[in-house]
Amino acid sequence: MSTIQQTQAPVVEVTEVGEVTEVVEVTEVVEVTEVGEVTEVVEVAEVVEVTKPKKKKVQKKEVEKKIETVEEVPVVKQMYGMSTNGIPIGITGGFSARYNVLKKHMGFIIGKGGGNVKRIRDNTQCQILIQDPDEESSGYHWFLVRGLFKKNVERACAELNILENKAFGLIDPSDHHLPQEIPNPDTYAYSEVKCSYLIVHPAHVGMIVGKKGKNVTRISRENGAFIYIQKGNARTGGMPWFQIKGLYERNIESAFFALIEEARRAEINQTF
DSSP, rough: OEEEEEEEOOEEEEEEETTTEEEEEEEEEEEEEEEEEEEEEEEEEEEEEEOOSSOOOOOOOHHHHHHHHHHHHHOOOOOOEOOOTTTTEEEHHHHHHHEHHHHHHHHHHHHHHGGHHHHHHHHHHHHEEOOOOOOOTTEEEEEEESSSHHHHHHHHHHHHHHHHHHHHHHHTTTTTOOOOOOOOGGGOEEEEEEEEEEEEOOGHHHHHHOOGGHHHHHHHHHTOOOOEOOOOOGGEEEEEEEEEESSSHHHHHHHHHHHHHHHHHHHHHHOO
16 A cells, blocks of 8 residues: 655647657656655556648658747646755745844853753744844844744744843843834745645545544644645655654754654554
């Protein structure tokens, strides 16, 4: 029983051979039955030959038109590459914000051993990186806050803002400053975020997801990735699939292999 299936769009070629037009459709299917075992099956459709009447002459313009029409057929490009550990890795969209900070407040905000930043990162599922001053920051150091969703980025910025204002009170108690502003979500920039997918058998979805989604939620939290069940489509052969998103490739990979283990467990339970 296949666990993963990956299909490539049909490639159509048109050639002129004397008085015969050949239309050849080639479909390549890569089927992964188990992790690490890849079987390639190449199916070639029947060659359809259309013989032109000998008495009828085909004008050059007509032939060019036929070939041009075929060339206009869009070919779906492969959107996923492979990670070093052999799982599909692609790119999806996320959001990023800039949060300016005074240099003298950086240590307080980051926390001992990076504790504050790690806590905010874990609570909001956002990546938080300190950056050197640049033209856009007007000489300030700044935090790059990046996440999959605007609401997560907004929460992370709000927590940084709380720490920034505490820093003013502790480090500069006599400094009557205006409260630091949280970046407006409308100013967030587009950010590329990595993603992956796993196609599963319909009979295994319930066990993988778990009662009220508890199992897939556990996998998501343990591996620091977002996991969503999706309906089957033409590209998955009608099979349901899981979309996996994360800020780090290692998190996506660990979530992917955790889902694989759950799919295997579901298959074994179904067998017995």
